[in-house]
Amino acid sequence: MEKFSGPEDLYDELVENSDDHWLLGLVAFAIIEEQKIEWIKHQKNNNGGTPSPEDIKNWYEQQPKGVLLRAKDTAETRLKDYSNEIIEFVIDEQRREIEHGIIVNEIRETKRFWPQFGVNLAGGFVSALLFAALLTIVAFFVIHDTSPVEIGAELRKDATLEDQNYVKERSNKQKSSDGSFSSSEKQNSK
Incomplete structure (x- = not known):
């Protein structure tokens, strides 16, 4: 892995030129950018000002080679967690709809029962x-x-x-x- 000079190089590596799904690369890119924002906040609080564009370029160049792997692993975990939440939500929603449908059908059957009973x-x-x-x-x-x-x-x-x-x-x-x-x-x- 070569050194990155800015977010464009990182985006090309993770999203456009990656063998992985584009969504995984996009989330990994967002994770690295989130780390950059946290670094900028830290620099602002500790050094009294925002870093210069040269400092930000140096931050990209100083990232270790494993940062992409960690970002991809974190992105994969977050996407799996999110998909599990969505699946649980959809299943719960379907369960509620089915239960509601069963209850409504039972009520309809009950309403049909009394006239038929008469x-x-x-x-x-x-x-x-x-x-x-x-x-x-x-x-x-x-x-x-x-x-x-x-x-x-x-x-x-x-x-x-x-x-x-x-x-x-x-x-x-x-x-x-x-x-x-x-x-x-x-x-x-x-």
Whole structure:
């Protein structure tokens, strides 16, 4: 590594001519520039004034060879820390959105539950009434209806009564016919 005369040489080495990602070089450049600013503040506080451009050029030239490696390592660490923070933030944000979505869906399901519950309750009530009415009708017929044996006996009884009535009517007709024949014969015989 050659000596650097200013920030342009350092920028070329870390960002433009580097095999590493440009963002890593840019952060490493910012770290070295931050060190330069700290040195300038120190010089101002201890020496009573800001360093001259020649002093700043000498500061760049006096930097050890390992300053670029340390700056790159520090930049890499800071970028990793930052990316981990961003990842955690994004994951937390996604988790909150998912939890919020789950909660909202549960609330929506609850809101859908009550109208559906009312419909189910009304349907259950109507079906219970229909079942009770059907059961009452069946019970009425079972209690008041006669068995087939009783129906047969009733039919036989009716048939027997009809037969008896028929026989009575015939015998009454015969009697009346016999009586009217006899009386007409009696009249003829006189």
